[in-house]
Every structure is written in C-alpha cells, then in structure tokens.
Amino acid sequence: MLRGARERDEAALSGSRLTLPEDGHLRLLTFNLQVGIQTSAYHHYLTRSWQHLLPHPRRQQRLDMMGEVLSKFDVVGLQEVDGGSFRSNRVNQVEYLAAKAGFPHHVQQLNRNLGRIAQHSNGLLSRLVPSEIVEHRLPGAMPGRGAIHARFGDGPDALHVFVAHLALSHRGRVRQLNYLSEIIQPLRHVVVMGDLNCTPDQLHAHERFRTSLPLHPVKPLFSYPSWQPRRALDHILLSQSLEAAEVRVLDHLFSDHLPIAVDLPLPSACLLALETASAKHHSNQ
Secondary structure, eight states, X not given: OOOSEEOOOOBSSTTOOOOOOTTSEEEEEEEEOGGGOOOOSTTHHHHTGGGGTSOOTTHHHHHHHHHHHHTTOSEEEEEEEEOSOGGGTTOOHHHHHHHHHTOSEEEEEXXXXXTTSOEEEEXXXXXXXXXXXXXXXXXXXXXXXXXXXXXXXXXXXXXEEEEEEOOSSHHHHHHHHHHHXXXXXXXXXXXXXXXXXXXXXXXXXXXXXXXXXXXXXXXXXXXXXXXXXOBOOEEEEEOTTOOOSEEEEOOOOSSSSOOEEEEEEOOHHHHHHHHHHHHHHHHTO
C-alpha cells in the first residue's frame, strides 16, 4: 500500500532550468553517510557512538567534502542522513548537501523521528525535475525503514528511481523486498539503489524480487566496511531495459560504507519521456 504520496518540487536554486545530460548518460550515486561520522575501524562503533546523539565540531567539514564529491553526479540516493536535530547542529543534511553540491531538487524522507535528538532520514538529490515523488513506509517489526520513489517523465517509458534502506534482519528484508516487488513489477525502466543490507546472492535468492526486477548479472562491489571492504551491501540495481556503462566504488568518505557509482546510458524512448516532461514543466512555470 502506498503511503505519503505527493508531488514535490523542492528547488534549492530558485528558477533553475533543467537540462538533460548532453550524452544521454545519468551519473548515479548511492551513499550511506552514517550522519557524517568518521569510521575507519570496528572499535570506532564503540568509541565514537556518542556522535549518533551529540554534535561533533568537524561534522560540517566532512559534509563539505562529501558535497564536492556529490557535485559530479546527476541523481544521488542518501541513507542515514539527519533531517536537522541536536546531533547535526540543527543542520538538515539533505538540504545542506543539495545546496553544497548544486542540486536544484531534493527530497528528505523522515523515517524515524526522535525529536530534537535525531531525525533519521533517506534523501534524494537530483538535477532532473521529478514528475512525482512517493514516500513508502516499509513494513517491519520495528518501524523506521523507508523508500523514496521518484518518477522522471510520464508514461510507460518514464524512469523510476527508488532509494531504499532495508532492515538488518533477514525476515524484515524479505517483507520489505516483497513490498517493493509489488510496486516495481508493472514498471519498465527501474533503478533501485541504497543500503539494502544484503549481498547480490541474497537478492537473487529472493524469487519475487528477482521476478519483478530481472537483473543483469551483478559483479559484487564490496562497500562494507569502508576501511576494509569485504561485503557487497550497497547496490544500484537496474531493470533489464537498462545497462550500466560503468560501475565503481568510490574512495572512503568518512562513513562505514563506501559510495557506489553507476554511469547509466538512458534508452532513447526513456530520454524522450524525460525531455517531454521537462518541456511541459518549464512551459508551466
């Protein structure tokens, strides 16, 4: 069941004009930034755990460095960002990174609201204007997991981008993948990206998800832990209508996860749908 559906156009750059990439490629990135905590060893989970509740004087500097990296991409999915609480010095990290990296459109999804202490969120940054944004509250024994569904363009050749952060437990992930499978199944051009907390083998073992989003063979990209990557937990998954030109892991950006990047050439029909929607958007301004 869809929840919190609404169209949103949050422009960080007022009056900015959308232009599609000249080469028809979208540069995608997914990143679990762990609210800007620097983690480079297992013992930091204990010794730096206070930073999940309290502000750190260098957190802003880390966000600035992240923003410089994000500025090279067209669509960015963020997980474990703070929506503006005590621990982040009242900074909405999605808004801040959008402004720092020059993204005209951004969406923050608040998944776990701990009031002034913490605002656990997902985020989407985009240079393309979304035609529609739908927020999904994913099922689970413990509430607080979500997915953002952004549609770019109209009609059957629209591009659908999902940003998700799935549960740690196998049982919870199965329920959440079932939920997403139902939404994805009728769609054609689909990207699912985020910290899915499971390996490619575990994704392929989920029959319903594998059927709803037939995947190309995925080479595991080790993204966790960032200081000595051994597990592929962060993913950018593509429907069979899409094929990546390049997939890579970026350098350590303070978090315990590494960012994953994909260079995605868009099919001509998908590009036309985006161009038509863009022209319609600007004619209505």
